[in-house]
Amino acid sequence: MGKVLVFGHKNPDTDSITSSLVIANLERKLGNNDVEACRLGNVNKETEYVLNYLKLEAPTLINDVEDGTEVILVDHNSPEETVSNINNAKILKIVDHHRLCGLVTDTPLYFRAEPVGCTGTIMYKLYKENGIEIDKKIATLMVSAIISDTLLFKSPTCTELDKKVGIELSRIAEIDLEKYGMEMLKAGTDLSSFSIDEILNLDAKETLLKSVKTVINQVNTASIPEVMKMKDDLERGMNKIINEKGLDLFVLLITDIVNSNSQVIALGKNADLVEKSYGVKLEDNTALLKGVVSRKKQVIPIMTENA
Amino acid sequence: MGKVLVFGHKNPDTDSITSSLVIANLERKLGNNDVEACRLGNVNKETEYVLNYLKLEAPTLINDVEDGTEVILVDHNSPEETVSNINNAKILKIVDHHRLCGLVTDTPLYFRAEPVGCTGTIMYKLYKENGIEIDKKIATLMVSAIISDTLLFKSPTCTELDKKVGIELSRIAEIDLEKYGMEMLKAGTDLSSFSIDEILNLDAKETLLKSVKTVINQVNTASIPEVMKMKDDLERGMNKIINEKGLDLFVLLITDIVNSNSQVIALGKNADLVEKSYGVKLEDNTALLKGVVSRKKQVIPIMTENA
Secondary structure, X not given: OOOEXXXXXXXXXXXXXHHXXXXXXXXXXXXXXXXXXXXXXXXXXXXHHHHHHHOOOOOEEOOOOOOOXXXXXXXXXXXXXXXXXXXHOEEEEEEEOOEEEOOEOOOOOEEEEOOOOOHHHHHHHHHHHOOOOOXXXXXXXXXXXXXXXXXXXXXXXOOHHHHHXXXXXXXXXXXXXXXXXXXXXXXXXXXXXXXXXHHOOOOEEEEEEOOEEEEEEXXXXXXXXXXXOOHHHHHHHHHHHHHHHOOOEEEEEEEEOOOOEEEEEEEOOOOHHHHHHHOOOOEOOEEEXXXXXOHHHHHHHHHHHHO | OOOEEXXXXXXXXXXXXXXXXXXXXXHHHOOOOOEEEEEOOOOOHHHHHXXXXXXXXXXXXXXXXXXXXXXXXXXXXXXXXXXXXXXXXXXXXXXXXXXXXXXXXXXXXXXXEOOOOOHXXXXXXXXXXXOOOOOHXXXXXXXXXXXXXXXXXOOOOOOHHHHHHHHHHHHXXXXXXXXXXXXXXXXXXXXXXXXXXXXHHOOEEEEEEOOEEEEEEEEEEOOHHHHHOOHHHHHHHHXXXXXXXXXXXXXXXXXXXXXXXXEEEEEOOOOHHHHHHHOOOOEOOEEEEEOOOOHHHHHHHHHHHHO
């Protein structure tokens, strides 16, 4: 029997990367030594900040798994967001905080999902339930995921439990939540090394809003004007993707993590869906969505309702 | 907001009925008073034995739920085995021990599945994790489910944890496992009040074995010859169902819960699949499958492999 591979979703964010490391460590503590933390894509700048802070290597990059491989999924349960041959793998466990996405397995498995803001919060509970001590490094990984997914507790996806666990973990991690958190989030807003195409794919999710074929991409920033300098180039790239994928709508959310607003750029024949959903007028394809920071809670459901 | 409805699968068995009662009680202990245990079908004789022993009413019979109802599913996660309008309900929680069956939800939820023999075993863990005391009545409900699903620890679906939890619960329940368990299981083998059609639907599951459209029905008994007295009538009923549903195969497992064997009756154009799968020769459409008691572990995977 080969190694058990652990991984989060494609286009991995901080929760996907850290939760892979955190559950691989838990498995080892529970006696399963042949476990390897992996990832299905590049480490982003925010996650890089966390790994550098802890002097940790990134998990192993994989694109696929061999048929029959035993796997543990974290931070996702969607067939679209995992390895393409997931049906030929044996899923041992899933730990996640997303809606159910239609996965089918041949055999019973361990599935732990909770409606909280971050997989890191569930990981904390798993350590507690199994009586495994959370050391400084593991605590830092967990709290970084919570900071990332909840934008330092400011996102509407953040639950009371995420906040309580985040504060408790910050003590074990010996970090100043505000200082470490803002530095980490700001590290993630550095777009300097990315091409326009890369920016447009950083956190892009393809989704059907009823029958409207849509891509929603979200980019965090500490300064909306800084990103808007690239507006013409971004729009050219978005139109290219609209044509290639036959999209009805491309929504780019440029989210100000300091003031908790998003500037939206919307292109495609259904761009008016943004106007209808938020009572705004797109001027030159763009508008400010005040207080909107969560694609999951404040964008997808509202735009689906109006589609 | 209306009541939260809790229910197990259609054609409910002891685990589905008792786990509804057990989790409704847990929810109330945790402060959610507006919870009602329900069921999607008739209570079988085995479960009736348990409810009579405890002087408990059966959960409320429902056929469907109103759109928007909040629900908790136990002992199933299959869209086919739940209420037909599940997509219009809001699933708050699922506690289950089956494979993933492709359910899709709009929002994140609490999902707790473990690869153990019985939902009752997971329920025991949930009480412990939440620090809720398990009283004698609740312990009896939980251990009855474990006895039922594992055939008193003899089924290959039974894990070490099921056995450990079952023994611990029998102490709280103050029951003699062997005596209570055999009485309960034997109560479930009483077919006297059922018509042939009802017997053939008691625990029938429709499934695709690769492309072979199959119904596998399992009936527990303390005496195979007693059931085989009805063989001609059973075959007539099976052939009727084969024609009505356009089946390729109807497998009736008559499982001897005392000696852990199953007599199989197989009809339909793919009946030879039984011969190929178990190296037996069907004589007059029937054969003894020694040591076979679990449809999930010893029938579906083996017949799928040979289909």
